[in-house]
Amino acid sequence: MASGLTAAMETEDLTAHPGFSNDKYSMLIVIGALYRSHILDYIVVEIERGIRAWDVDLTVCNLDEQLKLFTSQHSSYESKDIRGQKTFHFSSDVLDIKVVVNPSEGLLYSEVHSFISSIPRHKLLVLTGQSLEDSGDLVLHTGQFTPNDFTQIFSDEEVCQTINVFKLS
Known part of the structure; x- marks a missing residue:
C-alpha cells in the first residue's frame, strides 16, 4: 500500500494543487x-549579492530583466502611521518582488506569513x-x-498545509 501511494505521488500532476506554481518565483x-545611515550602502550591496546567488532557472526567470522591470515599474506605498515605513512591489508573469523598509512588527509578521503561504514554489x-x-532579533x-x-x-x-503540499511534490 505504501509503495502504491509513493508511486501515485511521484506521478501526480503538480498543477492539481490549487495555487501551486513551479514556474513562478517570489522574493521578499x-x-x-536603520539607526546608522552609513550601513544602507553595505546592505544594498549584500542584498544584491544574495539575489545574484539565488538558484533560479534562467530560462524561466531572467533576473537581470526582472530587476530592471522592478526598478522602472514598481508601485510604492508609504505608511502614514509609521514614520519611514515603505513598501515597494512589482509583479510579472514569472516574478513577484516586495521590498519592505522599516516595517512594524505586525506588518512584517503578516508579510512573512503571506510570503510563505504564497503561490510560487x-x-x-x-x-x-x-x-x-545576543539574540539575532531584527531591529x-x-x-x-x-526567531520565535x-x-x-x-x-x-495555513502555512503547515502549504508546506505539506510542497512535500508531496
Whole structure:
C-alpha cells in the first residue's frame, strides 16, 4: 500500500494543487530599522549579492530583466502611521518582488506569513538591517522580529498545509 501511494505521488500532476506554481518565483526583502545611515550602502550591496546567488532557472526567470522591470515599474506605498515605513512591489508573469523598509512588527509578521503561504514554489526571503547581538532579533521601528516569530509563522495551520503540499511534490 505504501509503495502504491509513493508511486501515485511521484506521478501526480503538480498543477492539481490549487495555487501551486513551479514556474513562478517570489522574493521578499525586508530592511529593518536603520539607526546608522552609513550601513544602507553595505546592505544594498549584500542584498544584491544574495539575489545574484539565488538558484533560479534562467530560462524561466531572467533576473537581470526582472530587476530592471522592478526598478522602472514598481508601485510604492508609504505608511502614514509609521514614520519611514515603505513598501515597494512589482509583479510579472514569472516574478513577484516586495521590498519592505522599516516595517512594524505586525506588518512584517503578516508579510512573512503571506510570503510563505504564497503561490510560487521558488522563494527568496532576505531579512536585513541591524540586529541584537545576543539574540539575532531584527531591529524594527516598533520592536523586533525574533526567531520565535518564525516558529509561530511556521506553526500556523495555513502555512503547515502549504508546506505539506510542497512535500508531496
